[in-house]
Amino acid sequence: MESSIHPVLDPEQIHAIETLKGAQRVLLTGHERPDGDCIGAQAAISRVLEALGKQVAILNPDPPELRFGVLSRAIDFGVDQGGPIPPHDLLILLDCSELSRTGALSKRFEEAGSKKMVIDHHIKPLDRWWDASFHDVTASSTGLLVARVANELGVPLDEIAARGIFTSLVTDTGWFKYSNTDAETLALAASLVGQGIDVSKQYMDLFQRRPETHPNELGRLLTSTEFHADGRLALLTLPLNPQGKVHELDTDDALDVVRSVGTIEVVIFLREVRPGLCKLSARSKTTYDVAALASAFGGGGHRKAAGATIKGSLKEASQRVLRAALGNLED
Ligand SMILES: [Mn+2]
Incomplete structure (x- = not known):
C-alpha cells in the first residue's frame, strides 16, 4: 500500500x-x-x-x-x-x-x-x-x-x-x-x-444471496411509508416478525427507494427490536442534521446518518421522533 x-x-x-x-x-x-x-x-x-x-x-x-x-x-x-x-x-x-x-x-x-x-x-x-x-x-x-x-x-x-x-x-x-x-x-x-x-x-x-421472502418483506416495509411536511420527510416502520423476534430484514434497499423521491430531505426508519423498544435510524439527503435528531434521543452518529434506541411501542416512538424531526426541519 x-x-x-x-x-x-x-x-x-x-x-x-x-x-x-x-x-x-x-x-x-x-x-x-x-x-x-x-x-x-x-x-x-x-x-x-x-x-x-x-x-x-x-x-x-x-x-x-x-x-x-x-x-x-x-x-x-x-x-x-x-x-x-x-x-x-x-x-x-x-x-x-x-x-x-x-x-x-x-x-x-x-x-x-x-x-x-x-x-x-x-x-x-x-x-x-x-x-x-x-x-x-x-x-x-x-x-x-x-x-x-x-x-x-x-x-x-x-x-x-x-x-x-x-x-x-x-x-x-x-x-x-x-x-x-x-x-x-x-x-x-x-x-x-x-x-x-x-x-x-x-x-x-x-447483496445477492437473499431469501425468497426478501422482495415481499421489502414491499411491506415500503408500504408503511408515510410522507410528512410536503414530502420532505418520510417515516417507515418495521414491527417484530410473526415469531415476536426482531425482524432481520436488510432495509437499505427500501430506504434507498424512499430517499430517491425528489422532495425528500430526511428518511426516518424505526425498527421494533423487542416489545417496548425501538431502534431509530435516520438518513439525511440535505444539510438536515440527523446526528442532532438522534442525540435528542440519547443516540448519535453523523450529520447524514445517525441512530438511537428509543423506549416505547413502535407507535409511541414514531410519534415522538416525528414530532422532534418536524420541529428541526427548516422552513
Ligand atoms: Mn461504520
Missing part, C-alpha cells in the same frame, strides 16, 4: 499505534447487531495484528449475518454466551465509541482491568473512557481506519484483510454513493481491486 493515499496521523493516533505495538493479547469487540463495517474492520485488524505475532480473539454481542460468510469462515467471530471474558491485555472497540453499545458485555469489559482502545469514525463522546483512540469522524468507515493502522504498522493486507476492508468501505458508503465517499476511500478501494478483490463477486456475496 502506498502511504500517500492516507493522511498523516495526529498525536492521539500515533499513541494508539504505540499502544497496539505494545499489546500481546488483544480482544476485539463491536456494537450489537454488527454491520459490514464492524465485521469487516474486525476481520482486517485481526489479520494485521496476527501478522505481528499477537494473539487476537473476537467477542461480540451478536453473530455476523450470513452474508458475511466468507469472512466468518476465515475468522472466529466469538459471540457472548454470558461467560467470563477471555484473558487479554488490550480491548479494542470498533465502529462505535460507547462501551454500552456492546450491550450485556459492557459491564464485564469494564471489570476486566485491561487497557481499552477505540477505533472509530463516529462522533467522539465527551466522556473519554479509553486509554487510546484511533478516531477520525471524517473517515468513511472504520475499515478505512484499519487500513491506515495497517499502513502505519507496515503490515501488508492479506486476502481476508483486503476483503474485510472492502466490505467496510462498501457498507458505509452505500457502494460508493454517499457523501462520505472521498478520494482516500476510492484510492483504497482501487488498491484492493489491484490486489485481487473481485468487485462484482463481492456484490454478489454481500
Whole structure:
C-alpha cells in the first residue's frame, strides 16, 4: 500500500499505534447487531495484528449475518454466551465509541482491568473512557481506519484483510454513493481491486444471496411509508416478525427507494427490536442534521446518518421522533 493515499496521523493516533505495538493479547469487540463495517474492520485488524505475532480473539454481542460468510469462515467471530471474558491485555472497540453499545458485555469489559482502545469514525463522546483512540469522524468507515493502522504498522493486507476492508468501505458508503465517499476511500478501494478483490463477486456475496421472502418483506416495509411536511420527510416502520423476534430484514434497499423521491430531505426508519423498544435510524439527503435528531434521543452518529434506541411501542416512538424531526426541519 502506498502511504500517500492516507493522511498523516495526529498525536492521539500515533499513541494508539504505540499502544497496539505494545499489546500481546488483544480482544476485539463491536456494537450489537454488527454491520459490514464492524465485521469487516474486525476481520482486517485481526489479520494485521496476527501478522505481528499477537494473539487476537473476537467477542461480540451478536453473530455476523450470513452474508458475511466468507469472512466468518476465515475468522472466529466469538459471540457472548454470558461467560467470563477471555484473558487479554488490550480491548479494542470498533465502529462505535460507547462501551454500552456492546450491550450485556459492557459491564464485564469494564471489570476486566485491561487497557481499552477505540477505533472509530463516529462522533467522539465527551466522556473519554479509553486509554487510546484511533478516531477520525471524517473517515468513511472504520475499515478505512484499519487500513491506515495497517499502513502505519507496515503490515501488508492479506486476502481476508483486503476483503474485510472492502466490505467496510462498501457498507458505509452505500457502494460508493454517499457523501462520505472521498478520494482516500476510492484510492483504497482501487488498491484492493489491484490486489485481487473481485468487485462484482463481492456484490454478489454481500447483496445477492437473499431469501425468497426478501422482495415481499421489502414491499411491506415500503408500504408503511408515510410522507410528512410536503414530502420532505418520510417515516417507515418495521414491527417484530410473526415469531415476536426482531425482524432481520436488510432495509437499505427500501430506504434507498424512499430517499430517491425528489422532495425528500430526511428518511426516518424505526425498527421494533423487542416489545417496548425501538431502534431509530435516520438518513439525511440535505444539510438536515440527523446526528442532532438522534442525540435528542440519547443516540448519535453523523450529520447524514445517525441512530438511537428509543423506549416505547413502535407507535409511541414514531410519534415522538416525528414530532422532534418536524420541529428541526427548516422552513
Ligand atoms: Mn461504520
